[in-house]
Each structure stands twice: as C-alpha cells, then as structure tokens.
Amino acid sequence: MTAPDLTSALAELGRREPALAGIVARFGPPPAWQREPGFSTLLRIVLEQQVSLASAQAAYDRLCGVVDPLTPGGFLLLDDARLLTIGFSRQKARYARALATAVLDGSLDLGALAGQDDEQVDAALRTIPGIGPWTATIYRLMALGRPDAWPAHDIALAQAVAELWSLPARPTPEQLLEMAEAWRPWRAVAAKLLWHYYLSTPRRPGR
Numbered sequence: 447m448t449a450p451d452l453t454s455a456l457a458e459l460g461r462r463e464p465a466l467a468g469i470v471a472r473f474g475p476p477p478a479w480q481r482e483p484g485f486s487t488l489l490r491i492v493l494e495q496q497v498s499l500a501s502a503q504a505a506y507d508r509l510c511g512v513v514d515p516l517t518p519g520g521f522l523l524l525d526d527a528r529l530l531t532i533g534f535s536r537q538k539a540r541y542a543r544a545l546a547t548a549v550l551d552g553s554l555d556l557g558a559l560a561g562q563d564d565e566q567v568d569a570a571l572r573t574i575p576g577i578g579p580w581t582a583t584i585y586r587l588m589a590l591g592r593p594d595a596w597p598a599h600d601i602a603l604a605q606a607v608a609e610l611w612s613l614p615a616r617p618t619p620e621q622l623l624e625m626a627e628a629w630r631p632w633r634a635v636a637a638k639l640l641w642h643y644y645l646s647t648p649r650r651p652g653r
Contacts, residue, residue, distance in 0.1 A: 447592075447593045447634070447635075449478075452475070452635060455593065455632040455635040456470060456635060456639075459629060459639070462628060462629065463628070463636075465610045466629075466636060466639050466640075469640070470639070472643075472646075473646045476639050476642035477642070478638075479588055480588060480589075480591060481589050483556065483557075483585075484557075484589070485516070485545070485549050485556060486515075487589045488545060488581075489506075489542055489545060489546075490502070490506045491581050491584050491585055491588070492538060492541055492542055492545065492576060492581060493505050493506055493538065493542075494584075495538070495576075495580070495581060505532055505533030508532045512524065518545075518546035518547070518549045518550040519546075519550060521546045522543065522547065529542070538576070540576070541574070541575055541576025541577070544574050544575045544576065545574050548573070548574055554570060554571070554573065554574060555570075558570075559571075559590060560590060564586060564592060564594070567582065567585075567586055567590065567592075568582045568583070568586070579597075579598070579599055580597055580600060583595050583596065584597055584600075587634045587637065592634060593631060593634050593635065594630055594634060595634040595637070596623070596629075597637060598622040598623045601616070602641055602645075603622065603637060603640050603641065603644075604616035604617055604622060605644060606640040606643050606644040607622065607625065607640065609643075609647070610640075610643065
C-alpha cells in the first residue's frame, strides 16, 4: 500500500464513516506503521502478543542487542535462561524457537508470502505454534502492506470502537468483523485510524 493509496483510503473512509473522519480531523493522518517483512518482524509481533507495546519493544531491543543481526540461526543459539532475562516468557520462547526452526529448515518460506493471497498467508503462518489469527493478520497488515487486513482480535481496536461508538462494552471479534464489512477494501487503514485514536487519547490504567 503506497502513500497515495493511504491518502485515497483515508478520504474514502472519511466519506463513509464520520467517526473515522473525526479521528483525522482531531489527530491528523495515522502513522504508516510499516515494517520490513521477514523473521525479525514476525518475531517482534510474537513478542507483542498480550503485552504492552512498550514492554514488547524493550524486550525486542534487548534481543537485538544480543543477536545482531537478528537471524533464525543466531536466535537459536540463545538458551532459555538468556531468553528469560531478555524478556521472553517460557511460552513465547517456545513459540519463537518453533518459528526460527521453521524458517531455518525451510518449512516456512517468509519470502514467498508476498506472492500469496491472504488466506494462503494465514494458513502458512498458522502452522507455527503460537501464531494465531491476531499475529498472522498483524503481519499481513504491517509487513506485507495488505490494505484489507483487519485484526478483529485486537484489544486496542475493540477499546477504540467502544469509546468512539459509546458502546457499553468492548465488541467481540465477531462484532468487529461485522462492523468492518462497510470499510472494505480498506480495513487495514481503518485499523490504523483506530489505533491512532487509541494511542493519541489519554488512557486510564487497564484501558
């Protein structure tokens, strides 16, 4: 998705949904949040599962300070004790080892994903333990630049929607999927707008 694509998508979404137009009016366009495709980005997304972005970033920075460049082979040289000091839980260390092994032995070809459709990308990624719908969708959105990727399991998205639409509770992933149908084929841009709102709005603890 190019910069002109993003501009066009923002204008189209703003015409369809006043709440999304309001985010741009208040906070400006969202960041690109684009990452280089490959092992290091996917590993970073695994680190971001169910923790704050700041916590994941700190662990990722420590990891890059130990393994530079961050490659599957270099990662696999680290034992569990070292990974725990870096900030991996035992579960995420297991997931990361499975990912590194799959990339190293060729059972997961990250380079081939760019030429595959969304369903094929998700199927390939979800063969790895610990990679579920959220991780696969975030990789499609941020690393592959797929314009219609929609991470329906994302808590920040759900919280943003609850606040902007004055809902009594966060919507479920199924409700988010239904709501976002109106934003095709630019659901990834809608997600970036909602994250932009979430990160630009003062937060109480736990929200």
